[in-house]
Amino acid sequence: MRETNLDNGVLILSEKIPGVRSAAIGIWIRQGAAHETNADTGASHLLEHMVFKGTRTRSALEIADSLETLGGSLDAYTSREHTSYQARVLDEHIPVALDVLSDLVLSPSLRDSDLSLEREVVLEEIAQVEDTPDDLVFEIHSERLWNGHPYGRSILGTKLSVEGMKGERLRELHSESYVGENLVIAAAGNVEHEEFVDCVASYMDTVVPGVRSEQVAEPSNALAGLELVDRKTAQTHIVFGAEAPPHSSEDRYALILISSVLGGGMSSRLFQKVREDLGLCYSVFTFQSFYRSAGMVGVYIATRPATATRASEAVRGELERIAEQGLSDVDLDRIKQQVKGQVMLSLESTGARLHRLASFALHDEPFQGLDDVLSGIDAVTCEDTLRVAAQYYDPGRHLELRLGPS
Incomplete structure (x- = not known):
């Protein structure tokens, strides 16, 4: 494992795996459901959705096509403590994958017109959980076990919070959280660390350091x-x-x-x-x-x-x-x-x-x-x-x- 820190706080990691001709690449942001408030629960997840609606240089279709046409894949998820965007490509396409991932993370359009549509998609996702009891039982259990602690918040948010989410809040969240001190960028596969660092730095050198998200407080009153x-x-x-x-x-x-x-x-x-x-x-x-x-x-x-x-x-x-x-x-x-x-x-x-x-x-x-x-x-x-x-x-x-x- 190799590790490099950029001056703005971005952490770069790589692990070379002999014998493979591909690489998995990911960008993690230390921002998840547990960092939200009750009023904006689901904001991190909705922001993750919104970045795929387009950037300053790519449309939503161009984002989807960018790696799939090369035989690669692009995905994302939101968890309690972070948001992640990942790609899997042939080793020769690592620079392309980094270009796409960096574009998504640093330059999303976050248009209000796109929010109106994507909000409906997330509401469908919430409805799907409501109709899937083996998912819903975990949502309800987590909320009640943690008894008001942030770990009990729904990653998707609630119908009420998502319906009321404003574009300005998502733009604020992006500018506050998608910053150098919160970014971890990693690759595993047929990757050379020095080349990977140079490529990452070409996109991330201008990112503001910002302030790292605070650690979630320890729970004190879990229920039984x-x-x-x-x-x-x-x-x-x-x-x-x-x-x-x-x-x-x-x-x-x-x-x-x-x-x-x-x-x-x-x-x-x-x-x-x-x-x-x-x-x-x-x-x-x-x-x-x-x-x-x-x-x-x-x-x-x-x-x-x-x-x-x-x-x-x-x-x-x-x-x-x-x-x-x-x-x-x-x-x-x-x-x-x-x-x-x-x-x-x-x-x-x-x-x-x-x-x-x-x-x-x-x-x-x-x-x-x-x-x-x-x-x-x-x-x-x-x-x-x-x-x-x-x-x-x-x-x-x-x-x-x-x-x-x-």
């Missing part, structure tokens, strides 16, 4: 208990979730191993118990998210309304079991092998390497090579799993939310 949300659905969608430590915590490795044992595949405890032994569901899995100031671990399961209580009790039983016992030597050795294999296989993708490369910078942590990550996994002990499971997987600490018919 049981909440029922009445909705006419064929299944009851259930999410268990609890606050967990941030990305920087050394307990992250133990939590990942525990999550994998519980619900990380067909051989996991929840899959075998709730689906194979009891036949109470088709889909059940664990999940975890690690942010800069906190994290979240949990379980999702969908079952018919008549069996919701039995399914919930089965999940609680497995959570109690692991909270009381942790992992045995045999279970720990097996899951370490599984997770290490998954990590190594995932890193064969330039896209995965790109996201991993940027992740350390976005969380203000030193880069860890593959050997460092594998060593961190190997260092987890049975005592660690017992301590961490008791703290974060005790069902009494979780908020269980059920979305379905009363």
